[in-house]
Each structure stands twice: as C-alpha cells, then as structure tokens.
Amino acid sequence: MSRVPSFCFAATLVLSMGVSAQAIPGSGGASIAQARAFLTQGKLDDAMRDLNTLAAQQPEPADVERLRGIVEYQKNQLPQADAAFAKALEQNPSDREAMQMRGIVLFRMGKPAEAIPLLEKAHSSGSIANADPNYVLGLCYIATKRYDEARRAFAVQYDFQPDSAAAWLVTARMLFRQELTGPAAAAANQAVRIDPRLPLAHRLLGEIALANGDVPGAVAELEKERALNPLDGETYDRLGDAYIRSAQYARAQQVLDRAVLLEPNATGPYILLGKALLEEHDPVMAAMYLERAAQMDPSNSMTHMLLGRAWMAAGRKDDAQREFQALQRLQATKPGETSHP
Numbered sequence: 001m002s003r004v005p006s007f008c009f010a011a012t013l014v015l016s017m018g019v020s021a022q023a024i025p026g027s028g029g030a031s032i033a034q035a036r037a038f039l040t041q042g043k044l045d046d047a048m049r050d051l052n053t054l055a056a057q058q059p060e061p062a063d064v065e066r067l068r069g070i071v072e073y074q075k076n077q078l079p080q081a082d083a084a085f086a087k088a089l090e091q092n093p094s095d096r097e098a099m100q101m102r103g104i105v106l107f108r109m110g111k112p113a114e115a116i117p118l119l120e121k122a123h124s125s126g127s128i129a130n131a132d133p134n135y136v137l138g139l140c141y142i143a144t145k146r147y148d149e150a151r152r153a154f155a156v157q158y159d160f161q162p163d164s165a166a167a168w169l170v171t172a173r174m175l176f177r178q179e180l181t182g183p184a185a186a187a188a189n190q191a192v193r194i195d196p197r198l199p200l201a202h203r204l205l206g207e208i209a210l211a212n213g214d215v216p217g218a219v220a221e222l223e224k225e226r227a228l229n230p231l232d233g234e235t236y237d238r239l240g241d242a243y244i245r246s247a248q249y250a251r252a253q254q255v256l257d258r259a260v261l262l263e264p265n266a267t268g269p270y271i272l273l274g275k276a277l278l279e280e281h282d283p284v285m286a287a288m289y290l291e292r293a294a295q296m297d298p299s300n301s302m303t304h305m306l307l308g309r310a311w312m313a314a315g316r317k318d319d320a321q322r323e324f325q326a327l328q329r330l331q332a333t334k335p336g337e338t339s340h341p
Contacts, residue, residue, distance in 0.1 A: 035067060039074075047071050065091060066098045073105060081105050096122045100133045103140075112140035123156075132157075142175060147183055150174065165195035172204055181208050199229045206238055210245075218242040226255075233262030233269075240272045244279070252276040267293045267300060274306050283313035301330045 031050050038047035048071045054064045069084030085102035088095055099122035106115035119137040134157040141150035154160075154174060155167040172187035185208045191201045206221035222239040229235060236259035243252035253276050259269035270293035277286035287310040293303045308323035 032061060032064070032067070039067065039071060044071050044075055060091070062092065063088070063095075066095060066101070069098065069101060069105075073101065078105055078109050082109065104133065104136050107136050107140055107143075112143035116140045116144065138171075138174060139178075142178055142180070147171065147175070147187070151187070163194075165191040165198045165201070168194065169198060169201050169204065172201075176204065176208060176211075179211075181211055184208055197228055200225070200232070202228065203232065203235050203238065206235075206242065210238065210242060215242055215245045219246065231262060233259050233266065236262065237266065237268045237272065240269065240276070244272060244276055247279075249276045249279050253280075265296070267297045267303070270296070271300070271303055271306065274303075274310065278306065278310060278313070281313075283310040286310040287314065298326075299330060301327050304330065 031054055035047045035050040035054070038044070038050065048068065051064055051068045051071065054061050055068065065084050065088035069081045069088060072078075072081035072084055082102060082105045085098045085105060088098040089102065092098070099118045103115040103119035103122065106112070106118070116137065119133055119140065122133065123137070134153045138150045138153035138157065141147070141153060151167050151171040152162045154170045155162040155164070158166070158170055160167040160170070168187050168191035172184045172191060175184035175187060185205065188201055188204050188208065191198055192205070195201075202221045202225035206218045206225060209215075209218035209221055219239070219242045222235055222242055225232070225235045226239060236255045240252045240256035240259060243249070243255065253273060256269045256273045256276065259266070260273070263269060270289045274286040274290035274293065277283070277289065287307060290303055290307040290310060293300065294307060297303065304323045304327040308320045308327065311317070311320035311323060
C-alpha cells in the first residue's frame with residue numbers, strides 16, 4: 001500500500017513561483033498585488049476574494065487562475081485547484097509553474113499517470129526554480145511501476161549520476177517508504193554491487209529484512225552496516241530491535257546502550273531497552289528507560305503500555321494504573337493506533 005508523503009515542501013514551491021517577488025504581468029496590477037500580499041500573509045479568503053473579482057473581468061488578467069489554483073491548493077481544495085491550474089494552462093500552455101502545480105495536485109488526487117506528462121513537460125521546458133517536483137515525479141513513476149525512470153528523477157533531485165550507487169540507494173529508500181519491499185531490496189542490492197562500502201545500504205537491507213520478518217537476514221545486514229559505519233546510532237537501534245525479535249536480549253541491550261549514547265534525543269532506543277529489560281525480568285531498570293522515553297514523547301502509546309507492564313511487574317500498581325489510563329486516553333484520541341510491541 002503506497003503512502004502519500006508530506007507536502008510541506010509544496011508551500012516553498014508555491015512561494016517560489018506565483019507569489020515570489022517577481023512581477024505578475026497583466027491588467028489590474030494593484031488588485032493582483034494585493035491578492036499576492038494576502039496570499040503571502042496566509043489570508044487565503046481575502047486573496048480569493050480579490051482573485052474572483054479579477055477573474056470576472058473580460059479579458060481575465062494573466063496569471064489570475066494560477067494564483068487561484070495556489071490558494072485552493074493551500075486550502076486543500078484539490079479538485080478546485082486542479083480546475084484552476086487547468087484553466088491557467090488553457091490560457092497559457094507554456095505556464096511551467098502551472099504545469100508543475102497541476103502535476104502535484106493530480107498526484108495528490110491519486111492520478112499519477114495523468115501527472116507524469118505535466119511534470120515531465122515542466123522540467124523539459126526550462127530551468128527549474130525549485131527541485132522538489134522531481135521528487136513528486138519520482139513518486140509518480142513509482143506508482144506506475146516505472147522504477148528506472150523514478151531513479152533518474154531522484155538522481156536529478158539529489159544531483160547524483162543516474163547509474164551511481166547513491167542513485168540506486170535513494171530509489172530503494174523511496175520504494176521502501178511506499179512499502180514495496182521487493183523492488184526496494186533489488187535496488188538496494190544493486191547499490192551494494194556498485195559500491196560494497198556504501199554507507200546506509202546494508203542498514204536499509206536490514207530494515208527491509210525486518211519488514212519481511214526475516215530476522216536472521218536483518219541481523220546479518222545490520223552487522224555489516226555496523227562494521228562499515230560504526231558511529232551510526234540508527235543502525236544500533238535497528239540491530240537492537242532485531243536481537244529482541246530473536247530473543248537475544250543481552251546482545252540487544254549492548255547495542256541499544258550504544259544507540260542511546262549516539263542518539264540521546266531519540267526515544268526508540270529507550271523504548272527498546274525497556275522491552276529487552278522486561279524480557280530479562282528487570283522491571284525497575286526497564287521503567288527507568290521507559291520513563292525517560294515518556295518524558296521525551298508523552299504521546300507514544302507504546303511507551304505507556306510497556307511502562308504500565310513494568311510498574312505492574314515491580315508491584316507498583318498505582319503507577320501501573322496511571323500509565324494504563326494514559327494509554328487509554330491516547331487510544332481514545334488516536335483510535336487507529338496500536339500499542340502492541
């Protein structure tokens with residue numbers, strides 16, 4: 001099942017296009033300028049009011065529809081944004097910014113095949129003010145199973161050579177984010193074949209193995225990453241998870257202690273240490289790590305569930321009840337979240 005990524009970058013893209021400091025041609029400049037000012041201030045309704053007034057003029061001033069599309073996009077009104085960008089392209093088929101934004105909108109609407117020609121044409125028509133549409137184009141290629149073209153798009157995004165180990169690895173990461181573990185593993189293995197010492201490649205292969213339930217394979221890959229990249233805290237975190245899953249709790253504690261030292265602000269190693277210590281029947285020490293995790297992230301339901309178990313095992317029933325109540329409150333606000341380890 002694919003996931004639509006966060007589109008925080010789109011706000012930057014919007015500001016770099018129709019609402020930047022560049023002048024917008026067309027009649028009614030004062031009203032357009034005011035609409036632009038409202039848009040940059042986040043006053044979307046005020047911007048739309050001015051743009052609707054301009055849209056009623058005959059002929060309609062240039063670039064009004066693009067700005068209307070940007071306002072609708074920021075309001076998350078995707079069909080309306082699509083219609084506005086489509087009209088902008090009818091008025092000016094060479095409007096590269098409208099092409100980019102309509103491609104992004106179509107992707108978010110679940111229409112990657114329709115988005116691809118627009119994004120491709122926008123990229124081929126001139127220099128790109130903002131490289132993020134390459135990322136969207138790559139995701140569109142993934143959604144349509146055009147993995148080699150996705151790799152080339154991501155290579156442009158990161159300024160890699162398209163056939164380099166780095167390009168294969170970044171593509172593997174993007175595929176893995178979409179839960180396409182088979183293609184992700186194939187791409188990551190190709191990266192390793194090109195550069196056997198490429199940092200983070202074996203870690204990704206270990207994460208893919210964990211996702212597939214192949215714990216021995218995950219341990220083998222993560223140990224390779226540790227040998228190549230001994231100061232990467234996330235590798236120790238993943239390795240600790242793998243050792244817990246294989247019931248090697250002492251080894252899990254060893255690598256998770258290293259993860260804590262390297263990533264002191266990450267909650268994952270503290271939670272995993274709590275799990276390992278609970279399995280080793282040391283609830284008091286487990287609670288120490290889990291309390292630290294709860295202080296860092298009070299909204300993590302896993303932490304409260306494990307902490308409740310630790311206090312219950314230590315005979316502190318009131319503290320355990322407090323944690324279970326916190327867990328219930330979190331589950332009430334996040335009904336889709338699971339607390340199973």
